[in-house]
Amino acid sequence: MANKTINPMLKMALEMGPIVLFFIGYLKLKDSSFNIAGTDYQGFIVVTAAFIPLMVLSSGILWKLTGHLSKMQIATLVLVTVFGSLSVWFNDDRFFKMKPTMIYTLFGGILGFGLLRGKSYLKVVMEEVLPMRQEGWMILTKRLCGFFLGLAVLNEVIWRTQSTENWVYFKTFGLTAAVFVFFISQSGLFQKYGEEGEDAPDTAD
Incomplete structure (x- = not known):
């Protein structure tokens, strides 16, 4: 289709x-x-x-x-x-509370595996909507890998130490806001390595 x-x-x-x-x-x-x-x-x-x-x-x-x-x-x-x-x-609500941990660990692990092979799997799924040079993809993939694994750890801390209500607020608003803020914070990377800016300096951050 x-x-x-x-x-x-x-x-x-x-x-x-x-x-x-x-x-x-x-x-x-x-x-x-x-x-x-x-x-x-x-x-x-x-x-x-x-x-x-x-x-x-x-x-x-x-x-x-x-x-x-x-x-x-x-x-x-x-x-x-x-x-x-x-x-x-x-x-048992613990299984559902562990779900974000599994999701972010899976995504972070996949990106990390690709990095070990010298590849950006993130580029494979996002290249059409975000044209960027290879150097930029590798930097973004490293950052996103660490970010996902950090969210996995944070979710474990929240659901194990906070009330169910606090976890629901964290899952609904905290995780969504964190992802939004992460990509907004990468605007400099997108500008530097965007395919429109081929004359930009070719140095990693």
């Missing part, structure tokens, strides 16, 4: 909608408990159970409309399904 372009706002809604609904659902049900088939489930587990099919549905719609899902989106969907299902099955 050929890739198709869709309205950016619709794309953002499909990507961020499930996360926003998870947050709203948690706020409404965080103090509730539900007895299902003789087992008591806290609101967090119930919201997690609803989040999984919502993620599958939104990803399916996005694939149907665009004809494409990135490797990152597929990996995230798989890990959400696996760790979310484990939390529901064992009635």
Whole structure:
């Protein structure tokens, strides 16, 4: 299926909608408990159970409309399904809280493996939307690898030391803001190594 372009706002809604609904659902049900088939489930587990099919549905719609899902989106969907299902099955929120750790460790590990081979796997998935010279890709990949692994460690610290509510706020807003700030902070790198600036000095930072 050929890739198709869709309205950016619709794309953002499909990507961020499930996360926003998870947050709203948690706020409404965080103090509730539900007895299902003789087992008591806290609101967090119930919201997690609803989040999984919502993620599958939104990803399916996005694939149907665009004809494409990135490797990152597929990996995230798989890990959400696996760790979310484990939390529901064992009635244990720790599995779902570990999910960001696994995601960022996986992404950081893949980028690190590529760096050991002298390659930028980040370039493979982002080159079309962010034209940049090879030197720039290697620097950005090193930074993003360290950033992802740092987020994995931070998530472990937060969910193990903070309340569930604090973790939900961290996951919904903290992680999203951190990624946004990271890429904004790389604007100098993009300007220096962008393909439009072939005359820029060719030195690493």
